[in-house]
Amino acid sequence: MAEKKKTCELFDCGHRACGGCGAALTARLVMQAAGTETIVVNSTGCMEVFSTPYPETAWKVPWIHSLFENASAVASGIEASLKKQGRKEKIVIMAGDGATFDIGMICISGAFERGHDFAYICYDNEAYMNTGIQRSGATPYDASTTTSPAGTCSFGNRRPKKDMPAILAAHGAPYIATASIAYPADLKQKVEKAINTPGPCYVQVHAPCCTGWGFEGDQTIAIAKLAIETGLWVNFEMVDGKVTKVKKVVRKPVEEYLKTQKRFRHLFKPKRQDAEIALIQAIADRNAGKYGLDINLRKE
Amino acid sequence: MMEITEGSHAVAEAVRLCRPQVVSAYPITPQTHIVEALADFVANGKLDAEYITVENELSALSACVGASAAGSRTYSATTSQGLLLMTEVVFNAAGMRLPIVMSIANRAVGAPLSIWNDMQDSISLRDAGWLQFYAEDNQEATDLHFLAYKVAESKEIQLPVFVCFDGFILSHTYEPIDMLLQEQVDQYLPKFDPAEKLDAKDPISFGMYATPEYYLEFRYEMDQAQKRAKDVIAKAGKEFGTMFGRDYSALTVGYLLDDAETVIVAMGSVCGTVKDAIDEMRAAGKKVGLLKIRVFRPFPSEEIAKALSKVKRVAVLDKNISLGAKGGATAIEVRDAMYGSMIPVKGYVLGLGGRDIRKKDIKEIVSLCENGIGDQFYGLRKELI
Numbered sequence: 001m002a003e004k005k006k007t008c009e010l011f012d013c014g015h016r017a018c019g020g021c022g023a024a025l026t027a028r029l030v031m032q033a034a035g036t037e038t039i040v041v042n043s044t045g046c047m048e049v050f051s052t053p054y055p056e057t058a059w060k061v062p063w064i065h066s067l068f069e070n071a072s073a074v075a076s077g078i079e080a081s082l083k084k085q086g087r088k089e090k091i092v093i094m095a096g097d098g099a100t101f102d103i104g105m106i107c108i109s110g111a112f113e114r115g116h117d118f119a120y121i122c123y124d125n126e127a128y129m130n131t132g133i134q135r136s137g138a139t140p141y142d143a144s145t146t147t148s149p150a151g152t153c154s155f156g157n158r159r160p161k162k163d164m165p166a167i168l169a170a171h172g173a174p175y176i177a178t179a180s181i182a183y184p185a186d187l188k189q190k191v192e193k194a195i196n197t198p199g200p201c202y203v204q205v206h207a208p209c210c211t212g213w214g215f216e217g218d219q220t221i222a223i224a225k226l227a228i229e230t231g232l233w234v235n236f237e238m239v240d241g242k243v244t245k246v247k248k249v250v251r252k253p254v255e256e257y258l259k260t261q262k263r264f265r266h267l268f269k270p271k272r273q274d275a276e277i278a279l280i281q282a283i284a285d286r287n288a289g290k291y292g293l294d295i296n297l298r299k300e
Numbered sequence: 301m302m303e304i305t306e307g308s309h310a311v312a313e314a315v316r317l318c319r320p321q322v323v324s325a326y327p328i329t330p331q332t333h334i335v336e337a338l339a340d341f342v343a344n345g346k347l348d349a350e351y352i353t354v355e356n357e358l359s360a361l362s363a364c365v366g367a368s369a370a371g372s373r374t375y376s377a378t379t380s381q382g383l384l385l386m387t388e389v390v391f392n393a394a395g396m397r398l399p400i401v402m403s404i405a406n407r408a409v410g411a412p413l414s415i416w417n418d419m420q421d422s423i424s425l426r427d428a429g430w431l432q433f434y435a436e437d438n439q440e441a442t443d444l445h446f447l448a449y450k451v452a453e454s455k456e457i458q459l460p461v462f463v464c465f466d467g468f469i470l471s472h473t474y475e476p477i478d479m480l481l482q483e484q485v486d487q488y489l490p491k492f493d494p495a496e497k498l499d500a501k502d503p504i505s506f507g508m509y510a511t512p513e514y515y516l517e518f519r520y521e522m523d524q525a526q527k528r529a530k531d532v533i534a535k536a537g538k539e540f541g542t543m544f545g546r547d548y549s550a551l552t553v554g555y556l557l558d559d560a561e562t563v564i565v566a567m568g569s570v571c572g573t574v575k576d577a578i579d580e581m582r583a584a585g586k587k588v589g590l591l592k593i594r595v596f597r598p599f600p601s602e603e604i605a606k607a608l609s610k611v612k613r614v615a616v617l618d619k620n621i622s623l624g625a626k627g628g629a630t631a632i633e634v635r636d637a638m639y640g641s642m643i644p645v646k647g648y649v650l651g652l653g654g655r656d657i658r659k660k661d662i663k664e665i666v667s668l669c670e671n672g673i674g675d676q677f678y679g680l681r682k683e684l685i
Contacts, residue, residue, distance in 0.1 A: 037500050041366070052508035062498035065507040066365050066392055073359035077322060077366025077374070078498065080350035084321040084372055089500045107362065110355030 008060070010036065015058040017050040020217020022207030022224065024050065025181045026123040027058075027094060030205075033188035034119075034195060036061060039082075039089050041075045043099035044068035046130040047123065062089075069103040071095050072111035072120065072200075079116045090195045091118040097138035098128045100204075101162050112171040112200045119194035120202045122164070125209035133212040137162040140232070141283060142276055143263045145212075150266035155276050160283060168202045169241045175201040176238040181208070182224035186235065186247070193237075206233045214262020226257040231284035234291050246291045254281045301479050307438040307470040308333030310477045311377075311403055311463075314445040316347045317485040318401075320375040321492075322367035324352040326360045328382040329415045330467035331405040335377055357382040361389040361402070368398040369506050371497035373449065376400065379467055380407035380421045387425065393460050394429025394522065396507055399452035399494075400460040401445065402430075405467040406568070406619075408653040416654020417467045418619040419568065423596070423629045429522050431461040431529055432597040434567040438475040440548075440594075441465035443540065446480070447548050449489055450536040457525050457532055458495075466569040468654070480544060488543055526598040533595060551600035553592045554607055556582065560589025562666050563608055565634050566617040567593045570657050574617075577662035588666055593630065601637035608638060614645045615669040617657075621649045627675050646674020655679060 010031035017024035023046055031038070042048045042065045051058040052065065066074045071093045078091055095104060100122040108120070127145045128134040135148040139157045144150040148157040165176045175197040179187040187205060194201035208224050210217045227233035228247060232254055235247035255277055258264040267273045267280075288294050305313070312334045315323075323342070325335040341347035350367075354360045357378050364374040378386065383404060393400055404422045408414035422432060433448060435441035441463065448461040465471060480488075496504055510518055534549040541547025555575055557563065564574050571592045581588045591607050593600065608614055616635075618628020626632060631647025638645050646669050651657045661679060668674060 039370070039498050039500065049509055052505050054508040054510045054514050057505040057508060059505055060503055062500060062503045063505045064366070064369050064498055065505075065509075066362060066396070067388055070358060070362035070365075070389065073354065073362030074366035074369075076352055076354070076359070077324060077363030077368075078370045079366075080322045080324075080352055080363065081367040081370035081372035081374075084348075084350055085370075106355060107359050110359050113355070114353070 010034070010060045011051070012058050012060055014056070015051045016053065018211050018217060020210045020220040022181050022209055022220050023047050023096070023123045023125060025220070026121070026205045026207045027051070029181065029184050029187050030092065030094065030121050030191050031061065033191035034090065034092050037089050039064070039078055039091050041071045041078065041091065041093045043071040043095035043104060045096035045099055047094055047096065049130060068099055070107050071099065071104060073107040075118045076111045076114065076116045079118060092195065093118055093120040095120070095122055096129070097122060097124040097126060098136040101137035101164055109171065112168055112173055115199050117198050118200055119191065120200065121191065122202070122204045123207040124204050125207045125212060127212050129209050129212045141280060142267060144266055145263070155266060155273065156263070164204060165202065165238060169238055172241070173202055174199045174240055178204045178206070178233070178235050180206040180224050180228055180233060180235055182221050182228060183235065190237065214265070215260055219260065223257070223260050226252070226260060230254045230257040231287045231293050232257055234287050234293060236291055243291065246293065248293055248295045250295050250297060251284070251288060251293065254284050301481065302476055303479055304474055304476050306333060306472060306474050307441055307465065308405070308472065309337050310438050310442045310479065311445060311465070312337035312341070313479055314442045315375050316341050317480060317482055318445060318449050318489060319373065320349050321372035322350050322352065322364065322374045323376070324354055324360045324363035324367070324374065325376045325378065326354050326357045326382060328357070328379055330407060330471045331377045331379045331382070331403070333471065334403060334405070357386040358389055361386040361393060364400045365389060365393050365396065365398055368400050369396065369498050371492070371494055371499070373492040374400050375402070377403040377405070379405045380409050383421045383425065384409060390425055390428045390430065395518065397458040398460060399458055401448045401452055402460065402462055403445070404462050404464040405471040406464050407467040414653040417469050418652045418654070419464065420620045420652070422462050422464045423620040426597055426629060429459060430597065431459055431526070431595070433461060433463050433595055434593065435463070435465040435470065436569060436571045436592060438470055438473065439477055439546070441470055442477055442479065443546055443548060446485060446488060447533070447536055447540060451529060451532050453492055454532050455495060456528050459522070459525050459529070464568070469569045484544065488540065529598050530600070551595040552603045552607060553594060555590040555592070557589040557591065557607060559587055561587040561612040562615065562669055563589045563591055563611045564615050564617060564662065564666070565591045565593065565604070565630065567596065567630065568619065570617060570619070570651065573657055573659060574662050577659040580659065581663060581666065586666065599633055604634055604637040605641065608643065609641065611643060613669050614638065614643060615665050615674065616645060616647045617665070618647055618649050619651045621652065631675070644672065648674060648676065648678040650678040
């Protein structure tokens with residue numbers, strides 16, 4: 001008789017994330033890939049707050065949260081300690097895009113340059129969600145946030161997303177990948193590779209935020225998928241600085257993605273902003289050119 | 301074993317003998333000789349530790365947080381701007397109850413930039429939850445590191461410790477040091493065996509967030525541990541004395557206090573100058589004494605009140621200033637300790653940014669105190685203000 005499959009997860013149920021939270025799903029998938037012999041270092045942010053209100057915790061592996069900006073430095077110390085003790089646990093950092101792209105940059109640069117052995121997972125929901133949807137270095141062009149609001153004189157965030165994978169590739173990181181919660185098998189495989197590749201590895205996971213982006217919680221996966229299908233998010237792998245694998249798509253126009261979310265609503269109402277939409281389409285086109293995204297269907 | 305050595309090198313040797321598994325530090329004047337010496341020990345197999353050459357002080361202490369939580373004895377050293385850069389982690393490490401030991405080669409803080417000695421750096425972090433020890437000379441600076449690990453790692457305490465010693469005045473000065481041997485230190489300081497650590501075999505969560513229903517009690521527990529530390533220091537300091545002949549059980553140390561009418565309260569290397577000045581004043585018939593504060597956190601209020609209960613007046617020297625308050629931190633806290641006694645406590649802020657403190661300054665301060673003049677800066681160059 002087959003044994004009943006255990007439903008217990010290493011990132012367990014009972015946490016306080018919003019229904020349809022992309023970050024919570026990221027944690028669950030990452031921990032499925034990481035397994036029990038893992039120490040998690042969490043930066044300050046939504047994930048830390050919704051998963052560890054004292055005296056409860058959703059984490060069934062050793063877990064530590066120190067500060068917003070220092071997860072990679074804390075991980076450096078843990079790695080050194082484990083090495084000295086002859087212990088074999090793997091270290092996984094879980095950090096949001098604010099902790100990664102912005103406030104944690106110095107610590108990240110130091111830790112990647114020193115070459116500590118850990119897997120750094122950035123759950124990228126493209127703004128500071130924990131403090132109420134303020135722009136970060138990961139916020140895409142024209143997204144309206146509470147500190148880059150769309151208004152009569154503004155179309156929202158004026159800068160494109162920072163290219164974090166390229167920055168870490170320049171540090172000589174042996175394995176870098178981008179992933180999406182819409183493709184869980186691919187995500188888990190990349191996390192496993194990041195954990196099992198010696199040295200500092202990085203996986204940036206597109207993790208839509210229903211509250212911050214303005215969509216219903218049952219649409220999270222569909223929207224994550226649209227980001228890939230429009231070329232605004234590219235899933236790729238980079239080994240020793242070279243792109244080795246890209247998820248190719250039959251691309252849809254970017255507005256199919258943009259119109260699903262309130263953060264881009266100002267591009268369609270009160271009137272359609274064709275010039276701005278064209279600029280965002282150009283970002284997707286550049287991605288397609290840079291990564292070779294397009295599958296060219298043969299015409300019948 | 302007696303040797304003549306530089307303060308920083310003596311401290312580094314003491315740290316080596318404590319067998320930290322992880323050292324993480326960033327260079328800053330005047331702390332550099334300590335971390336250079338430790339790097340040299342590691343490079344030559346004299347210290348079996350991971351040495352993390354971090355990119356700044358915030359990461360230096362953050363790496364110690366990770367290493368300590370994972371179950372390793374850890375060490376760092378810093379001063380001044382470096383200490384302030386790591387401030388957020390300083391509070392965090394104490395809140396997580398991690399027994400990290402960090403040397404502070406005390407230095408002034410900018411602006412204006414100053415590399416010279418005062419105690420503004422560590423004193424400014426007196427509310428962070430760390431125990432704070434202050435050394436008078438390099439023998440004390442050395443020995444206090446053994447005591448620091450012993451107390452920090454005590455199951456009753458589990459708080460980090462600053463071992464403070466005056467930058468340049470002690471850190472760069474050669475003095476004879478009676479250095480312990482490895483087997484002596486091993487006998488005094490057991491292997492680090494934390495009650496809780498990050499371990500896949502027994503998972504726990506470190507550094508969770510606390511709602512208003514829980515936060516207050518976390519701070520209360522830290523304060524209770526600080527208060528318990530008085531007894532733990534007394535016990536560990538006495539044990540050190542029994543084993544090696546130098547007793548560190550006292551949080552404050554008196555010099556010619558018994559019949560003293562005017563008592564100077566001070567911390568750090570200036571105590572040596574004060575003692576010499578006292579000897580000369582005594583020879584001239586003045587009944588002056590010194591109360592040295594060796595442990596500033598936990599603050600020895602009861603000990604100070606008791607030691608000074610029979611004196612006529614108290615002059616407190618502060619190499620720090622709580623700007624906008626009534627003088628330096630030591631004077632404010634000594635005055636609080638003496639509250640209700642009617643004994644006048646006068647504060648003198650001096651020596652900031654490395655200004656020399658000479659015997660004649662001490663004598664002049666005693667005269668000022670005798671005349672009821674105090675709670676002021678001492679030694680200002682009037683032509684500049």
